[in-house]
Amino acid sequence: MLTRRSTLLGAAGLALASMIAGGSADAAEKDVTIAYVEWSDAVVATNVIKTVLEDAGYNVKIVPLSGAAMWQAVATGEADAMVAAWLPATHQAYYEKLKDQVEDLGPNVSGAKIGWAVPTYVADVNSMEDLKDKAxxxxxxxxxxxxxxxxxxxxxxxxxxxxxxxxxxxxSDATMVAALKDAYGKKEPIIVTTWTPHWMHSSFELKYLKDPKGVFGGEETVNTVVRKGLKEDDPKLYAILDNFALSLDQEQAVMLENEQPGANPAETAKKWVEANKATVDQWLK
Incomplete structure (x- = not known):
């Protein structure tokens, strides 16, 4: 497996060391590095768990990476964890290559899905099969x-x-949403790649296109994945990460807040943690 890392990442692996320099899981007992992809849902989950861990006494560094580099960072121990692993389908290739080098703690969000969507005003397109004659x-x-x-x-x-x-x-997530906003304002047809949870489903009237061939898979979960040995190194940290869970509604509500003018994801996460003490206390048990 180790001999295949360069094949998995290519140039992304070369950038990884410089991006995470100084944030290694080996740095100190209370230091934690969390890798994530800059998708709106991952930004929320990562900032929420960062806030909780900081309140518990940890020094937390969050590092934005590509999907492949995120998995590689946890597999090599350069990051302690990620809370943005989409399984069983979306990140299947990464998981299959690195599953022996990481530990999957299971879902932190359930009911996730991916696919293509169009605005509901596009009345004559409801399925992937409809697109062949309407491209x-x-x-x-x-x-x-x-x-x-x-x-x-x-x-x-x-x-x-x-x-x-x-x-x-x-x-990117941002450029995709910008294109959707522009088309939506003009009531023009547009197809976007999308996923749930995502705040755009609360801001725009969209419909997933039916996928009779099941190319996009069924319902997915967003999982917490940690480096090997974390449980032995820090049982408290491991337990908090293992307990961490959000509902789709909770995550999408915070995502929507992050889209407001002047919003800061770190601040909206702190606000959510303060307002949901009972939920957070369950993670700290």
Whole structure:
């Protein structure tokens, strides 16, 4: 397995050391490094658990990485944990390659899903199969997120499986939402790659396209994954991470707050933790 790391990451692995320099899990007993991808749901979960751990006496560093580099960071011990592992489908390739080097603590959010969506005002498109004859209505494009993301790989497969004359446009969570906002304001047709939990489902009237071939898989969970040996090194930290869980509604509400002008994800996380003491106390048991 160790000999395949360079194949897994390529250039991303070279950037990893400099991004996490000084934040190694080996730095000190109370130091914690959490890796995450800059998706709106992962930003919420990561900042919430950061706040909780800091209140418990830890010095927490959060490091934004690509999906592949996030898994690699935990597998090598350069990060202690992530709370943004989408399983069983979206991050399946990463998990299969690194499962012997990490420990999966199970879901911190249930009821997640991925797929493509269109605004509800696009009345004549309800299924992936409808797109074959209507690609021109969407300028032949699907607006995607960061290249290499599990959702993007699934989207590439969807284009092949349904034989769609569409081009997948790479970008980011932010650029995808910006394109959606622009099209939505003009009532223009648009296809976006999307997932739940995401705040845009609370701000726009969207519908997932039916996926009769099951390319995007079924319901998923967002899991907490930690480095090997964490339980022995710090049972208290391990227990808090193991207990950490949010509902879809809780996470999407904080995501929506983060979209308000001037919002700071660290501050909205602190606000949520202060307002949900009973929930947080369950994680600290």
């Amino acid at each position: 021109s209505e969407f300028k032949g494009q699907v607006i995607g997120i960061d290249p290499g993301a599990g959702l993007m790989k699934a989207s590439e497969n969807a284009i092949k499986e349904y034989d769609l004359p569409l081009k997948l446009i790479e970008g």
